[in-house]
Amino acid sequence: SQRKKIAIIGGDGIGPSVTHEAKLLLEIYRDKAGLPLDLWELDLGADRYLRDGVTFPKEIQIAVQRECAAVLLGALGDPRVPGLEHARDILFGMRFGFDLYANVRPVKALSDRLVPLKGRGAKDVDMVVFRENTEGVYVGMGGQFKRGTPDEVAINEDLNTRKGVERIVRAAFDFAKRTGKKRVCMADKSNAMRHAHELWLRVFDEVRREYPEIESRHLYVDALCLLMIQDPSQFEVLVMNNLFGDIVTDLGAALQGGLGMAASANVHASDPTRVAMFEPVHGSAPPLAGKDIANPFAALLTVGMMLTHLGWPDEEKRIERAVSEAIEEKACTVDVGGTLGTRAAAAWVRERVAKEL
Amino acid sequence: SQRKKIAIIGGDGIGPSVTHEAKLLLEIYRDKAGLPLDLWELDLGADRYLRDGVTFPKEIQIAVQRECAAVLLGALGDPRVPGLEHARDILFGMRFGFDLYANVRPVKALSDRLVPLKGRGAKDVDMVVFRENTEGVYVGMGGQFKRGTPDEVAINEDLNTRKGVERIVRAAFDFAKRTGKKRVCMADKSNAMRHAHELWLRVFDEVRREYPEIESRHLYVDALCLLMIQDPSQFEVLVMNNLFGDIVTDLGAALQGGLGMAASANVHASDPTRVAMFEPVHGSAPPLAGKDIANPFAALLTVGMMLTHLGWPDEEKRIERAVSEAIEEKACTVDVGGTLGTRAAAAWVRERVAKEL
Numbered sequence: 070s071q072r073k074k075i076a077i078i079g080g081d082g083i084g085p086s087v088t089h090e091a092k093l094l095l096e097i098y099r100d101k102a103g104l105p106l107d108l109w110e111l112d113l114g115a116d117r118y119l120r121d122g123v124t125f126p127k128e129i130q131i132a133v134q135r136e137c138a139a140v141l142l143g144a145l146g147d148p149r150v151p152g153l154e155h156a157r158d159i160l161f162g163m164r165f166g167f168d169l170y171a172n173v174r175p176v177k178a179l180s181d182r183l184v185p186l187k188g189r190g191a192k193d194v195d196m197v198v199f200r201e202n203t204e205g206v207y208v209g210m211g212g213q214f215k216r217g218t219p220d221e222v223a224i225n226e227d228l229n230t231r232k233g234v235e236r237i238v239r240a241a242f243d244f245a246k247r248t249g250k251k252r253v254c255m256a257d258k259s260n261a262m263r264h265a266h267e268l269w270l271r272v273f274d275e276v277r278r279e280y281p282e283i284e285s286r287h288l289y290v291d292a293l294c295l296l297m298i299q300d301p302s303q304f305e306v307l308v309m310n311n312l313f314g315d316i317v318t319d320l321g322a323a324l325q326g327g328l329g330m331a332a333s334a335n336v337h338a339s340d341p342t343r344v345a346m347f348e349p350v351h352g353s354a355p356p357l358a359g360k361d362i363a364n365p366f367a368a369l370l371t372v373g374m375m376l377t378h379l380g381w382p383d384e385e386k387r388i389e390r391a392v393s394e395a396i397e398e399k400a401c402t403v404d405v406g407g408t409l410g411t412r413a414a415a416a417w418v419r420e421r422v423a424k425e426l
Numbered sequence: 427s428q429r430k431k432i433a434i435i436g437g438d439g440i441g442p443s444v445t446h447e448a449k450l451l452l453e454i455y456r457d458k459a460g461l462p463l464d465l466w467e468l469d470l471g472a473d474r475y476l477r478d479g480v481t482f483p484k485e486i487q488i489a490v491q492r493e494c495a496a497v498l499l500g501a502l503g504d505p506r507v508p509g510l511e512h513a514r515d516i517l518f519g520m521r522f523g524f525d526l527y528a529n530v531r532p533v534k535a536l537s538d539r540l541v542p543l544k545g546r547g548a549k550d551v552d553m554v555v556f557r558e559n560t561e562g563v564y565v566g567m568g569g570q571f572k573r574g575t576p577d578e579v580a581i582n583e584d585l586n587t588r589k590g591v592e593r594i595v596r597a598a599f600d601f602a603k604r605t606g607k608k609r610v611c612m613a614d615k616s617n618a619m620r621h622a623h624e625l626w627l628r629v630f631d632e633v634r635r636e637y638p639e640i641e642s643r644h645l646y647v648d649a650l651c652l653l654m655i656q657d658p659s660q661f662e663v664l665v666m667n668n669l670f671g672d673i674v675t676d677l678g679a680a681l682q683g684g685l686g687m688a689a690s691a692n693v694h695a696s697d698p699t700r701v702a703m704f705e706p707v708h709g710s711a712p713p714l715a716g717k718d719i720a721n722p723f724a725a726l727l728t729v730g731m732m733l734t735h736l737g738w739p740d741e742e743k744r745i746e747r748a749v750s751e752a753i754e755e756k757a758c759t760v761d762v763g764g765t766l767g768t769r770a771a772a773a774w775v776r777e778r779v780a781k782e783l
């Protein structure tokens with residue numbers, strides 16, 4: 070069928086409430102704009118895990134992969150599950166299990182007011198980070214030797230493959246080419262990590278030659294972090310490993326007005342027909358749960374990224390514009406300088422969007 | 427003898443010129459204030475390496491360890507040595523070879539003008555990062571398998587030992603206690619790196635119990651980077667592994683006014699009688715070399731850290747005050763908003779210091 074099935078996992082903490090607001094936005098697109106969307110809510114997260122031990126059952130994984138075009142994930146993590154097993158099973162179950170090798174994280178400020186840097190405004194913060202999403206230190210390889218003794222040695226391995234590095238670097242250049250961006254910058258720490266990151270340097274150097282029209286640049290990740298603060302306007306597309314992408318996009322979130330504004334897509338970039346997963350960058354923030362104060366905008370912007378992925382790119386821009394207006398009008402939550410609750414702020418944006426549909 | 431011998435390695439790029447300015451400051455302390463300092467200049471760096479293949483000869487290492495109280499290092503790295511062999515031999519030859527396990531990097535803004543964050547000033551940026559300096563990904567463990575083929579796998583290991591983690595965490599708490607700081611924060615990525623960083627979490631949790639008067643806090647490194655921008659005033663003492671310390675202190679440098687303002691000490695913290703190494707955080711910046719434009723203040727502030735280490739802590743404060751005044755008066759280089767050259771800016775600070783001696 071031409072209908073697109075979307076699995077929705079609210080998750081833990083503030084996850085369910087921001088995801089609920091995002092779902093209402095999807096319903097407007099389905100009911101008012103007539104987009105062929107089927108929404109399928111999944112009961113997964115800490116509550117479910119504590120109730121019956123289920124994290125991310127195989128049959129659900131298979132059904133999602135077979136039937137769904139996209140997954141919308143809220144956030145995972147709950148103090149009642151200290152080891153975060155369920156969170157890892159679900160999050161990495163999708164990132165790794167579905168081979169969603171590109172974690173695409175726009176670092177885009179939607180209002181001058183949200184940019185924390187002196188003399189800088191929204192126009193200076195507009196880049197997209199391509200974070201490798203299936204390798205690196207996230208593979209979990211390593212161990213502990215003589216644990217608990219004075220002689221303990223603990224190791225994690227940063228594992229990188231030619232295939233893994235090449236496909237994410239290529240995804241970044243392809244994106245730049247497709248969207249008319251002029252600059253791609255790769256960040257690594259090859260001056261210290263001479264095995265793993267020399268591969269990044271070598272692959273980057275090879276791949277960039279295939280895109281002579283795009284300016285390519287290499288930075289050590291420490292220098293990148295410095296320059297993102299000193300002059301973010303120089304960056305358009307960034308590509309880096311899993312760990313550095315994690316760090317740099319949280320830093321990037323600070324330039325956007327905080328984690329409440331940061332959206333992300335997890336995609337198998339070379340085959341857009343495969344299921345993709347969309348999540349706000351923020352965590353579950355347990356202390357904020359159930360208080361109607363969490364910022365729903367990252368979740369709404371994440372819906373925008375999903376709609377672009379599904380073939381309706383104008384909607385991402387429409388949602389961005391509505392959020393941007395909400396920020397300007399202070400129709401937003403306290404973290405971004407407003408006075409509204411989660412529900413009211415999201416409703417404001419939805420109304421603005423609905424009016425144009 | 428009671429005299430303190432200081433080895434001076436200018437190094438590459440801008441290293442020799444900023445180090446020369448730092449040496450002139452040490453000479454003032456020797457000649458005008460009568461501090462018992464002997465200065466010993468070593469000809470090491472890219473020029474030497476290209477001339478006769480020497481990087482950091484064993485006999486020099488031994489002599490420095492036996493005879494010197496401190497080393498002043500400029501910066502290493504030269505485009506004529508693409509693999510940076512000499513730089514690694516010298517830098518890691520000291521950090522690892524002398525077992526200088528604490529890389530102490532103050533992130534302190536010396537003028538409101540230098541803080542790039544809206545609504546923040548110098549009083550908000552005043553923390554000290556304790557970076558582990560002898561382990562982590564810097565040990566160089568790992569390799570490349572099937573190099574150059576489509577099946578290549580490249581690995582670097584993040585190696586951590588109980589001994590290594592405990593001594594740096596302890597150094598951070600001891601420093602906090604000694605200097606009256608109230609808060610220590612440890613950053614890791616234990617939610618993804620469950621072997622290596624679970625050790626950090628466990629050791630931190632044990633050690634902090636020995637310092638009940640100090641508030642301790644744990645953050646994931648991504649969250650730390652975000653919070654350093656959103657509100658740096660909450661941090662006093664930070665402790666983390668080698669790689670994260672590298673990244674976080676470059677980010678920190680952005681809050682101080684750039685790498686031209688960032689000083690550092692590499693010490694074996696539990697035994698101050700061992701030789702220690704002092705270097706500005708900046709690199710050799712080859713394009714700036716020989717133009718009299720590099721900022722000498724990081725090198726001068728590094729002399730301050732050295733004098734504290736050698737037993738004259740008032741001088742660090744005196745140098746800081748002089749640099750701070752220079753910034754206020756715009757008697758500084760262009761990177762920090764002045765118009766002076768390297769030599770003139772350094773001379774301004776030295777005169778200010780000399781007047782008080």
Ligand SMILES: CC(C)[C@H](C(=O)O)[C@@H](O)C(=O)O
Nearest residue numbers: 146160315350352617618648
């Ligand atoms: C929760 C955590 C494991 C995760 C990560 O490190 O990827 C999060 O920080 C993120 O950025 O999505």
Ligand SMILES: CC(C)[C@H](C(=O)O)[C@@H](O)C(=O)O
Nearest residue numbers: 260261291503517672707709
């Ligand atoms: C030159 C490089 C290997 C070094 C490091 O990563 O330690 C530098 O960035 C530093 O911070 O001293």
